[in-house]
Amino acid sequence: xxxxxxxxxxxxxxxxxxxxxxxxxxxxxxxxxxxxxxxxxxxxxxxxxxxxxxxxxxxxxxxxxxxxxxxxxxxxxxxxxxxxxxxxxxxxxxxxxxxxxxxxxxxxxxxxxxxxxxxxxxxxxxxxxxxxxxxxxxxxxxxxxxxxxxxxxxxxxxxxxxxxxxxxxxxxxxxxxxxxxxxxxxxxxxxxxxxxxxxxxxxxxxxxxxxxxxxxxxxxxxxxxxxxxxxxxxxxxxxxxxxxxxxxxxxxxxxxxxxxxxxxxxxxxxxxxxxxxxxxxxxxxxxxxxxxxxxxxxxxxxxxxxxxxxxxxxxxxxxxxxxxxxxxxxxxxxxxxxxxxxxxxxxxxxxxxxxxxxxxxxxxxxxxxxxxxxxxxxxxxxxxxxxxxxxxxxxxxxxxxxxxxxxxxxxxxxxxxxxxx
Ligand code: ADP
Numbered sequence: 001x002x003x004x005x006x007x008x009x010x011x012x013x014x015x016x017x018x019x020x021x022x023x024x025x026x027x028x029x030x031x032x033x034x035x036x037x038x039x040x041x042x043x044x045x046x047x048x049x050x051x052x053x054x055x056x057x058x059x060x061x062x063x064x065x066x067x068x069x070x071x072x073x074x075x076x077x078x079x080x081x082x083x084x085x086x087x088x089x090x091x092x093x094x095x096x097x098x099x100x101x102x103x104x105x106x107x108x109x110x111x112x113x114x115x116x117x118x119x120x121x122x123x124x125x126x127x128x129x130x131x132x133x134x135x136x137x138x139x140x141x142x143x144x145x146x147x148x149x150x151x152x153x154x155x156x157x158x159x160x161x162x163x164x165x166x167x168x169x170x171x172x173x174x175x176x177x178x179x180x181x182x183x184x185x186x187x188x189x190x191x192x193x194x195x196x197x198x199x200x201x202x203x204x205x206x207x208x209x210x211x212x213x214x215x216x217x218x219x220x221x222x223x224x225x226x227x228x229x230x231x232x233x234x235x236x237x238x239x240x241x242x243x244x245x246x247x248x249x250x251x252x253x254x255x256x257x258x259x260x261x262x263x264x265x266x267x268x269x270x271x272x273x274x275x276x277x278x279x280x281x282x283x284x285x286x287x288x289x290x291x292x293x294x295x296x297x298x299x300x301x302x303x304x305x306x307x308x309x310x311x312x313x314x315x316x317x318x319x320x321x322x323x324x325x326x327x328x329x330x331x332x333x334x335x336x337x338x339x340x341x342x343x344x345x346x347x348x349x350x351x352x353x354x355x356x357x358x359x360x361x362x363x364x365x366x367x368x369x370x371x372x373x374x375x376x377x378x379x380x381x382x383x384x385x386x387x388x389x390x391x392x393x394x395x396x397x398x399x400x401x402x403x404x405x406x407x408x409x410x411x412x413x414x415x416x417x418x419x420x421x
Contacts, residue, residue, distance in 0.1 A: 057141075057162030059091075060148065065108050067091050068157045077131060077141070077162055099129040103143055107158050111147075128165075140169040178359045185231055185373050189224035196221050237379045238358065246385035251293045253411065259338060260287040262294060263320045266301040273306075276315025283322045288336050291411045296383045303376045304340035304403045310370045312344025312400065325406060330390055334409045341402040347395040355393050356381045380405075388412060 048071070051058050057074030061067065067086045075082060078095050086094055095101055126142040133139050144161040196217040203209055209217070240248065260283055267279045290297075301320070308318045321339040325331070347355065351362040361367050361374040377391075384391050389407030 059160040060157050061091055061104055061160065062157040063155050065091055067094065074162060097129070097131060100143070103127050103145070107145055139164060139166045141165065174359070181359070181373055182235065185371065186228070188371065189227040193221050193224045231373070234373070234375050234379060238375055241379065241382040246382050249382060249386040251386055252295070253291060254294055255291050256289040257292040257294045257297060258287050258289050259297070259322055259336065262298050263301060266298055266305050270305045270309060274309050277309055277312070278317050280317055280319040282319050288322055288324065290336055290407060290409050292387055292407065296386065300380050300383050300405055301338070301340065303380045307376065308340050308342035308344065311366065312342045313370065316343030318342050331406060331408055333412070335406050336409060337404050337406040339402045339404045341400065343400040346397040346399055346401055347393065348397055352393060352395060356391060
């Protein structure tokens with residue numbers, strides 16, 4: 001059909017002409033009592049109402065420094081009650097935020113260069129301010145300013161837009177932190193390696209150090225090469241799981257992996273790292289066989305035991321516990337829970353929900369001293385997911401932590417898996 005006003009072509013399902021906005025015969029034929037079919041005319045909605053619906057803060061300041069307009073988001077930002085009439089009042093009386101007032105005063109004094117709609121965004125960057133919200137959390141805003149001119153091009157004021165960029169800002173900050181953590185972790189093993197290699201090279205004629213001492217130096221170099229290799233492997237592991245997820249992990253399934261033997265092998269490699277800890281195997285029944293990728297199961301326990309040692313610097317008991325579990329909502333078949341319990345510093349409750357997230361480390365002196373990248377448990381979670389299992393943590397600050405992995409005794413049939421997905 002065609003528009004009764006401008007004769008443009010209009011689809012016969014349309015209520016309004018897309019060109020001139022005139023109601024089509026379809027619109028006039030419909031009952032206006034159906035609210036979904038009526039569009040309010042622009043004059044029925046006040047500009048204030050539209051502005052109040054925006055998430056960005058909007059503020060208009062006149063050339064004499066008075067408030068010409070302020071929306072609900074900007075009121076929240078500057079903690080101004082919703083019912084307080086501000087229009088025409090000096091902004092200095094209501095906006096106490098120092099950095100924001102500095103920007104406004106600068107514009108009032110110098111005039112402004114718009115930060116919106118500029119051709120070269122790089123040279124016209126918005127100002128950045130941080131404001132505490134009512135929960136005392138620091139929020140970061142970009143402040144865009146643009147002049148408002150009337151029909152005769154005379155300045156009416158400056159419009160400020162306040163855009164919350166807290167998430168972006170935090171992400172950028174954390175990226176910088178990750179880089180410095182990883183750089184630090186890479187450098188740590190390099191320092192002794194360089195030092196001992198230099199010492200051995202300097203002792204060209206092998207006069208200064210006897211054979212056992214030289215062997216000790218080589219062992220230190222060897223351990224640090226291993227540490228470096230582990231770190232690089234972990235970083236590569238992160239990019240692999242990010243790209244492919246748990247399904248991308250290649251699994252070498254074995255039907256009867258005895259977890260007691262796996263635990264013993266893990267303790268074998270970890271014992272040499274400490275003389276402050278005692279190790280206990282607490283299995284009920286004595287041995288449990290499961291379908292698993294032996295090497296990856298070993299990796300999971302290596303991460304747990306290595307952390308148990310690292311985060312209990314004063315020593316204590318490290319206990320590996322294994323118990324059978326019946327089917328339940330979390331794992332709908334028989335399973336085994338394997339826990340690694342330490343008596344170390346524990347994990348603050350606020351950090352518990354972040355455990356296993358990429359690059360997350362508890363922010364306390366103990367963790368900082370222990371060093372680390374916050375990627376071990378992130379990778380562990382993927383290895384556990386590849387076994388269709390779950391990871392849980394129990395912890396009390398100052399008493400210790402238990403990291404649990406619970407995996408099915410037998411892996412679900414691919415068919416059942418597909419149906420579940
Ligand atoms: P890393 O140890 O390299 O920092 P992880 O991913 O293994 O990385 O651990 C992440 C964070 O979890 C650690 O930085 C630490 O804050 C906390 N954490 C892990 N294991 C323990 C533990 N057994 N006791 C206390 N905190 C732990």
